[in-house]
Amino acid sequence: MEFLVKVEVTLKKTVADPQGQAVYSALRDMGFEGTREVRVGKLIEVRVEGEDREHARSLVDEMCRRLLANPVIEDYRLEVGVDG
């Protein structure tokens, strides 16, 4: 079965996020004064063949650990959907 797994890769809270900072300042300058914080991460959508949801999740989890995220500076979260 094919699953669409969404991976959110975000910088760890303790790590500086220069990109988020720059976007934050830009939004403020543009007049969005209610903006409090911006962080920019990656969204990786992986379409993968798996026996079931759990299997798909564990496959993508391994991909994250080995390639998609760098645990030194990043956290990741998975969300498994059925392929649409």
Added chain:
Amino acid sequence: MEFLVKVEVTLKKTVADPQGQAVYSALRDMGFEGTREVRVGKLIEVRVEGEDREHARSLVDEMCRRLLANPVIEDYRLEVGVDG
């Protein structure tokens, strides 16, 4: 009230995604043969002050239209959460 709005910015389906392609090939080379497709987008988390969810959503929607996404090549989706 403060809301955490998640913005998913993805390349339009009609636009080639070389980064996704590269990740796809890397995953296949690493032995993840069940991988069918990979697309890489951005995840932007905006913490914003708003009167209610709808207000927060409309603020961030405007941010997307003006800055966070480029309509020529990108689509975006919003998800409003309450600040945790």
Added chain:
Amino acid sequence: MRFGVVIFPGSNCDSDCYHALKDVMGLEAEYIWHKSTDIRGFDAIILPGGFSYGDYLRAGAIARFSPVMKAVEKFARGGGLVLGICNGFQILLEAGLLPGAMMRNDCLQFRCHYVEVKVENAETPFTGECSPGQILRIPIAHGEGNYFAEPRVLEELKRNQQIVLRYHGSNPNGSVDNIAAVINREGNVMGMMPHPERCCEGVLGGTDGKFIFQSMMKYIGWSLPLNPATQGRCGSRES
């Protein structure tokens, strides 16, 4: 003839453009700070290369909201010449002054080397000194030079001869239809990925960049017949 070179936070080819215009081409050139809102008195505006606002989010996305960009838009609407080089091109796209969008190079890497580009339209204010089909050797230096436009827009660009330069030989970034430079419909705003300011002196390995600036000089000289000093210096357009 006054050229204005805009400095955005993170611009890094501003002084190279200034040097090429002033010290090499002998033109009058001045810097314009990104916060200025008044750019009256200039004959042409250059948006230089670099990494405005770190190119964070998307190249050029934040810079287009700089105060100076409102003035640049107005200047462009009034027919003033605007040349965006590399990051400047990206800013013009983000600002909607040129059609299309810029994406990451298809090789996913930054590329810095000489390329050959073919002059597809030699009738613009930026290429008037070139002959049609002429091949120019100009360096590129960018990570996001993969120009994209929807098929409909592309058709329009072709129909109106808005594609000014195309990569010749190999395409370094995957841009659609090998596009290296486009001009707006009105013909006064151009964006190009190669850096003409990097090849205006023999000691740097090439002088083809001069064609671009000379074309602009000629055009301005020709379109400002009221200024005898300028006209005398640049001669007529036919020469």
Added chain:
Amino acid sequence: MKAENWQQLGLKPFEYEKIVKSLGREPTWTELGMFSVLWSEHCAYKHSRKLLKTLPTQGERVLIGPGENAGVVDLGDGLAVVMKIESHNHPIAVEPYQGAATGVGGIVRDIMAMGARPVALLDSLRFGPLEEARNRFIFGGTVGGIAGYGNCLGIPTVGGEVYFEEAYSLNPLCNVLCVGVIEKDKVKRGRAAGEGNAVILIGNTTGRDGIHGCTFASEELGEDTEEKRPNIQVGDPFTEKLLIEACLELVDSGAVVGMTDMGAAGITSSCAEAAARAGMGIEIDVAKVPLREEGMTPYEIMLSESQERMLIIAEKGKEDQVKAICDKWGLRSAQIGVVTADGMFRVRERGTIVAEVPAKLLAEEAPIYTPEARKPAYLDEVGHLDPGEVSPIGDAAECLRILLRTPDLASKEYVYRQYDHMVRTDTIVLPGADAAVLRVKGSRKGFAVCTDGNGRHCYLDPRSGAISAVAEAARNVCCVGAKPVAVTNCLNFGNPEKPEVFWQFSQVIEGMAEACLKLGTPVIGGNVSFYNETSGHAVYPTPVIGMLGIIQDTSAVCTPEFKLEGDIILLLGPIAPPQEGAWLGGSEYLRAVHRMVKGKPARVDLELEKRLQAMLLEAIGKGLLKSAHDISDGGLAVALAECCFGSPAHEMIGASVVLATPGVRRRDELLFGEAPARVIVSADPSDFGRLKALAEKHDVPLTLLGKVGGDHLDIAIAEGETKTLIHERVEELRSLWQGAIECLLK
């Protein structure tokens, strides 16, 4: 205080005792943290300081030698060149992209601290073989990080080197060199002079990142390397670019008394060092430091290694001027303290004093060690080579192809095309030549820079390896027409507490000192990186020499590629080894073709080297040379091939060469043997007589090898009749050489 506490911070019992004795009391937790970072090997040079003192540092052109943030050399015309190299080895092992990026950021700030504009970067890199996926990942990430950061700053990366050896698999090396230019009388020093002057922190906010980064850099990597990961920072080149511009304006404003960067050990080291250098004290309040995170303790604030920050010592009363300039560039600035006269580094948190120690004690009085040195046993095994062990080759052309394809010798275009090497429009000799050349606008003058260092040679003979690194660097600079004037160096070694490693280190220092003295290139600064060792596997001893050469007139530079059909090809320096096998030891040929790392690398005759370099400079100055290229890794045949490959400015072209070397048995040694003091030049045939006379004057061997032309590289040997050894199409050789690295990455 419990021993676990200071032990856990990496302090030794003896060091802890010294702290207690000097303070006359037990240190506070914050103080202990400050000592632990400033007295780490990375900051205090505990194991290397004594030997570093033996390097020659004086010279007529040296304005500032070691001790400041960077060395300064007089360029003439009221201008000065600033130069420094630094390692960022440990970080790239765990996060290659950010590790390399922040490495660039750090060295650039050293140059800024002198008040100069950074104008060029070079990167000297070592990785494990590309056949392994992990090494490919580190290589790609490191190059990407240097590109990502350096390109954004608008500083061209104009040169460097890359080698791939098993010895660097677990411990990759990333050394980055930065060059700056400044008007001589504007040079700043990292000094906190003048009681009452303001201590101002500018740039990024301070977060919890990188705490104990320099302690990390002072340890071997182990199984728990992953755990060290929080020490890695994310670089923000955009802020750094703004810092560069702001610092230059600050220097011009006249408000600045001293500046220093914040690298390892952040606020602690910058304040302590600035105060100690000036013989003053500093008092700061951590509550005034702009923070990125809530709830940071004074300990964390003092030790944070957040990037893109500078410390400014501003004249009292001119604080607003500093703030205005920072505001203009959109940078944060905060006065965090003042300069005091009592020599103490006092840290408050609002009303409370959290640390109070003599600045000199912290910055300059770390214990100095004299480690034991012992010649390593491995040298008995690999230090000698019997030429009989190396079976002579059959097919010379095939050997040449193998060599051109080894990633060590292959074109590094894959790397440098990712670097913006042209921005600032001053790079007049682009990467790919023996050294990069930059002009200085508004002056006829220019300068050349390169980095050189052969770890394998140093492994086999550290002393001679170091000498040849200096000699080669100087030769490379001469090949483009620049007079070598000063050296900066980065010394990459294993754990110095091991006698074998320390022996290598001391031998390298001896060799470097001798060569620098002889060639008249004093050492104006550098960096030592120890503990490049994982689970007992150390890197090759790898000194990297950064050489600066001065060019009086940039219209007379020279490049390596052959230019014109019919030009003659000459060899300067010896054509054959003094005895059989002398040029085989440690060669790339032995390694790549025979899979051997053995023997002693060829000895450097520094006298000959010096004469050769003088002759080169004179010949280039007189316009007698069309091209010049030194013969290094891969020997004569590889160097000849490289001369044929062209450049962005010149088409490729063939060459045909005949070697007349009666009595030499080994053709492989003639073609691929490696020896110093050898350069291939080409010239107009009509200049042969003048060149010959020049060679005689300088007492340099000169041999006419052949002619430029055609589309083949032809190398023949004259033994009674003439026999062809190599007859290859240049285009084919070039495509092997050019595509080799990319090919390995696929």
